[in-house]
Amino acid sequence: xxxxxxxxxxxxxxxxxxxxxxxxxxxxxxxxxxxxxxxxxxxxxxxxxxxxxxxxxxxxxxxxxxxxxxxxxxxxxxxxxxxxxxxxxxxxxxxxxxxxxxxxxxxxxxxxxxxxxxxxxxxxxxxxxxxxxxxxxxxxxxxxxxxxxxxxxxxxxxxxxxxxx
Numbered sequence: 714x715x716x717x718x719x720x721x722x723x724x725x726x727x728x729x730x731x732x733x734x735x736x737x738x739x740x741x742x743x744x745x746x747x748x749x750x751x752x753x754x755x756x757x758x759x760x761x762x763x764x765x766x767x768x769x770x771x772x773x774x775x776x777x778x779x780x781x782x783x784x785x786x787x788x789x790x791x792x793x794x795x796x797x798x799x800x801x802x803x804x805x806x807x808x809x810x811x812x813x814x815x816x817x818x819x820x821x822x823x824x825x826x827x828x829x830x831x832x833x834x835x836x837x838x839x840x841x842x843x844x845x846x847x848x849x850x851x852x853x854x855x856x857x858x859x860x861x862x863x864x865x866x867x868x869x870x871x872x873x874x875x876x877x878x
Contacts, residue, residue: 722782725874726773729867733766736863740856743849752843753824754803758860761796765867768792772875786875793868800861803844807855810845 720728740759743749751759772785824833847855854862 722874722877723773723776725870726769726776726785729769729871729874730766730773732863732867733762733769736860737762737766743856747849749848750843752803752846754799754806754844755856757799758796758803758857758864761792761799761864762860764792765789765796765864765871769867769871772871782875786872789871789875790868793864793871796864797861797868800857800864803857804855804861806844807847807857 737759740751740755740762744751768785768789772782772789775781775785777784849856851859
């Protein structure tokens with residue numbers, strides 16, 4: 714436990730960035746080498762990991778003293794909370810698919826071309842039949858469940874790592 718107390722805020726933020734980067738690298742690996750096509754909610758989770766990773770990276774590079782560290786705590790809570798919400802919605806859709814979900818709601822590039830951004834967000838968060846498919850599991854957890862777990866861990870981590878003195 715003493716080792717955890719000796720880790721600086723900069724090191725915690727760098728670890729968070731490396732974890733976010735690793736999750737994104739693995740997601741791209743499963744897409745391009747594993748043949749798993751991401752659904753729209755998966756892509757939004759990737760975007761949330763990118764945003765959270767940027768907050769971690771900038772927090773590590775800036776390494777503010779005093780009250781500036783609270784800025785990264787709050788920003789991390791917001792970006793991580795968005796990731797938790799998206800991954801939580803995806804997990805819910807996988808376990809409780811609503812009636813009448815179509816098998817394909819269109820890919821993200823089509824939706825972005827056809828609708829304004831507010832409508833795209835609404836359509837993506839409604840999910841599609843593709844979002845209910847579980848193609849990957851690790852110890853019985855689907856990829857959205859694993860993402861939800863890590864979003865929670867990273868969100869709590871960025872808050873406490875940046876709030877401590």
